[in-house]
Amino acid sequence: AQKVTQAQTEISVVEKEDVTLDCVYETRDTTYYLFWYKQPPSGELVFLIRRNSFDEQNEISGRYSWNFQKSTSSFNFTITASQVVDSAVYFCALVQAAGNKLTFGGGTRVLVKP
Amino acid sequence: AAGVIQSPRHLIKEKRETATLKCYPIPRHDTVYWYQQGPGQDPQFLISFYEKMQSDKGSIPDRFSAQQFSDYHSELNMSSLELGDSALYFCASSFEPSGANVLTFGAGSRLTVL
Numbered sequence: 607a608q609k610v611t612q613a614q615t616e617i618s619v620v621e622k623e624d625v626t627l628d629c630v631y632e633t634r635d636t637t638y639y640l641f642w643y644k645q646p647p648s649g650e651l652v653f654l655i656r657r658n659s660f661d662e663q664n665e666i667s668g669r670y671s672w673n674f675q676k677s678t679s680s681f682n683f684t685i686t687a688s689q690v691v692d693s694a695v696y697f698c699a700l701v702q703a704a705g706n707k708l709t710f711g712g713g714t715r716v717l718v719k720p
Numbered sequence: 721a722a723g724v725i726q727s728p729r730h731l732i733k734e735k736r737e738t739a740t741l742k743c744y745p746i747p748r749h750d751t752v753y754w755y756q757q758g759p760g761q762d763p764q765f766l767i768s769f770y771e772k773m774q775s776d777k778g779s780i781p782d783r784f785s786a787q788q789f790s791d792y793h794s795e796l797n798m799s800s801l802e803l804g805d806s807a808l809y810f811c812a813s814s815f816e817p818s819g820a821n822v823l824t825f826g827a828g829s830r831l832t833v834l
Contacts, residue, residue, distance in 0.1 A: 639819045649808060651763070651825040658820070697762060701819040706751065707776050708823065710762035 608633045610700050610711035618717045619688055627683045627714045629698030635659075637703035640674065640681045645713070646694040654696075657681060658703075688718045722746055724826035726811050732832045733801050741796040741829045745813030751775065752794040753823060754786060755810040763810055769794060770817045798831075806833045 609632040619625045631640065642654040655665065657674050665672045669689075673682045685692050698711040725744040733739050745752050751770045755763040765778035769788035780786075783801075788794045798805060808830050812823040 637819075641822075643825075648827075649830070650827045651810060651812075653822055653824065656822055703819040705776055706753070706814055706817040706819055706821060706823065707765045707768065707778065708755075708763070709765075712762050 608635075608638075608700050608702070608709045610698050610709055612698055612711035612714050614714045615712070616715040616717065618719065620719050621690060622687050625685050625688050625692075625716060625718075627685075627696050627698075627716070629681045629683065629711055631679050631681065631698070631700045631711075633700060633702065635702045639701050639703065641699040641701070641708065642672070642681075642683050643697045643699060643710075644694045645697065651697070654683075685716070688716075690718050690720055692716060693718045724811055724813050724824055726809075726826035726829050728829060729827065730830050730832075732834065734834055735801055735803065737801050737833075738797070738799045739801060739831060740798070741809055741811070741831070743794045743796070743811030743813075743826060745792050745794070745811075746824055749813035749815050749824075750792060751814045751817045751821075752788055752792065753812040753814075754780075754794070754796050755812065755825075757808040757810065757828075758804075759807070766796070768817060775817050801831075801833045803833050806831060 644652045695713045699708045753768040754766040757763040766780040786796045808828045812825045814821040
């Protein structure tokens with residue numbers, strides 16, 4: 607069985623602070639994919655990044671960066687210089703290579719105050 | 721670019737009534753997924769279809785049924801509605817049910833059962 611754990615339920619920061627969201631996963635598969643999705647107050651789910659289990663290279667996209675550590679089964683997400691528009695619920699998710707059924711973590715609500 | 725279209729966006733029903741949600745995938749996407757997100761919860765996989773055949777099944781109640789039509793759109797039918805069915809229902813689509821393919825989510829259909 608697969609499991610994704612986001613231990614932080616809510617994080618509150620002041621604009622321009624950095625915020626790191628933790629994600630720890632469990633799977634017996636050797637090949638799998640990890641995702642981060644953003645859910646703003648409007649409700650839609652917005653895809654942010656996908657990582658496959660064989661690619662541990664960290665990635666940076668603008669103010670977003672991701673740290674994938676297979677040894678600790680973690681896929682953490684950092685927002686640098688946060689902005690009010692970053693306020694949302696962020697979900698980490700896992701899917702096995704065969705099939706496409708996403709298992710989501712419980713989500714972390716990020717509140718960025720001006 | 722065309723996205724996943726869901727209708728209706730909002731739906732209010734009484735207990736024991738029936739509701740139907742529709743999903744139009746991104747053109748050329750042959751796989752459709754349904755997820756249910758209860759208040760304050762993470763999205764839970766319900767069911768998926770690939771080339772008009774059911775490809776995977778999650779925690780979908782027996783009162784719910786779904787199908788994918790020849791034009792690849794999908795409908796989720798919910799009968800004998802209960803208060804606990806109140807949720808945001810997401811449809812997503814991808815090209816083939818592979819973990820390598822990113823799911824694109826629709827904006828969701830919010831069902832309220834009174």
